[in-house]
Amino acid sequence: MRKKGIVITVALLVICGWLGFTATSTASMEIQKQAKAAGVDAKCQTCHTVAMPKKGSGADELNDCGKWLVSQKEAKKAKEVDGAWAKDCPKK
Numbered sequence: 001m002r003k004k005g006i007v008i009t010v011a012l013l014v015i016c017g018w019l020g021f022t023a024t025s026t027a028s029m030e031i032q033k034q035a036k037a038a039g040v041d042a043k044c045q046t047c048h049t050v051a052m053p054k055k056g057s058g059a060d061e062l063n064d065c066g067k068w069l070v071s072q073k074e075a076k077k078a079k080e081v082d083g084a085w086a087k088d089c090p091k092k
């Protein structure tokens, strides 16, 4: 029975660690997922100037499409950027 307790503890730790990890950059991961669902071949660089934007500076590394998306947030009075808008991104 003791062994079972250890297994459950380890499983809980793994799940908590995973949740903590996925919560770090979910904002942009959502955007990318939405963009892909809308048929955009979305890589980080579709909207960012760098290949792997980091949390904290990610929003400072937006390219024209990324900046346009943020401007749409105000234009559409939306609370958050919707990745699906990326299909209307102005072409460079």
Ligand code: HEC
Binding pocket: 024, 025, 027, 028, 029, 031, 032, 035, 042, 043, 044, 045, 046, 047, 048, 052, 053, 054, 055, 056, 057, 058, 059, 062, 066, 067, 069, 070, 073, 080, 081, 083, 086
């Ligand atoms: C379809 C466009 C799009 C794609 C693709 C995209 N991003 Fe973003 N990302 C954005 C926008 C727009 C913001 C700013 C969101 C805001 O200010 O509301 C952002 C913000 C971020 C941030 C800052 C958010 C924070 O919590 O600090 C990070 C980090 C980030 N993106 C990482 C990534 C990574 C990594 C990828 C690729 C796996 C990626 N993004 C792909 C549009 C995109």
